[in-house]
Amino acid sequence: MTASSRPVVGIDLAGVETRPTGFCTLDQNLRAKTLLLWKDEEIVSHVAKLKPRLVAVDAPLGLPKGRCCLRDDCPCRSAGHLRECDRELLRMGLKLFPPTLGAMRKLTLRAVALRKILERGRFQVVEAFPHAAKALLGFPEKREGAEKLREALKKFGVKGELRRKRNITIHELDAVVSALVGRLWLEGEAQAVGKPEEGLIIIPKKPQ
Ligand SMILES: [Zn+2]
Numbered sequence: 001m002t003a004s005s006r007p008v009v010g011i012d013l014a015g016v017e018t019r020p021t022g023f024c025t026l027d028q029n030l031r032a033k034t035l036l037l038w039k040d041e042e043i044v045s046h047v048a049k050l051k052p053r054l055v056a057v058d059a060p061l062g063l064p065k066g067r068c069c070l071r072d073d074c075p076c077r078s079a080g081h082l083r084e085c086d087r088e089l090l091r092m093g094l095k096l097f098p099p100t101l102g103a104m105r106k107l108t109l110r111a112v113a114l115r116k117i118l119e120r121g122r123f124q125v126v127e128a129f130p131h132a133a134k135a136l137l138g139f140p141e142k143r144e145g146a147e148k149l150r151e152a153l154k155k156f157g158v159k160g161e162l163r164r165k166r167n168i169t170i171h172e173l174d175a176v177v178s179a180l181v182g183r184l185w186l187e188g189e190a191q192a193v194g195k196p197e198e199g200l201i202i203i204p205k206k207p208q
Contacts (some may be wrong), residue, residue: 004028008186009052009201010128010179012171013114014057015107022171025050025073026179031160032153040110044117055118056128056182057157058174059111060099085127085194085201094132113180118194126185127154128194130177132203139177142170 012022020036066079081098140148184190192200
């Protein structure tokens with residue numbers, strides 16, 4: 001397999017292993033295959049089997065600069081709750097939850113650990129943020145439901161199983177959006193916001 005024929009994987013990571021994680025394999029012809037996974041080891045073994053060019057994860061892959069953990073009783077808490085990439089998205093008018101607060105905390109810690117495992121396996125991992133991608137690409141929002149998003153993805157040119165899979169979940173569709181952002185990044189159609197040492201978020205360039 002040549003490098004360019006290897007797929008991109010998109011992952012809509014859940015905060016805990018007891019909730020479903022959306023997983024998408026997107027090939028070079030934009031054929032999408034999706035499934036739901038639960039445990040980290042399932043995610044890692046699927047990635048290892050697919051040998052993707054890139055893994056795009058919908059979850060914070062790093063902590064704000066100066067944070068060593070996400071505990072409230074640690075002095076690092078004074079370093080705050082946002083990364084530069086988060087601030088840049090907020091400045092663009094995109095809403096997000098700080099990676100260090102509430103339910104996001106578990107997700108952030110899980111995502112950071114998963115990134116380390118995947119990077120040890122020599123996979124390239126980037127942070128995609130489907131909410132931002134959907135806003136920039138003019139896709140419908142979550143509250144409009146899965147079918148509207150499926151239609152928007154089809155219109156964008158995503159093919160394969162996505163077109164006909166019954167009862168496709170919003171987690172799988174967000175994984176498709178993540179994979180699509182990864183593909184756009186490889187094709188120079190996306191940009192990275194934030195500081196590399198803290199973590200970058202990849203977002204699509206606005207269509208001309
Ligand atoms: Zn700390």
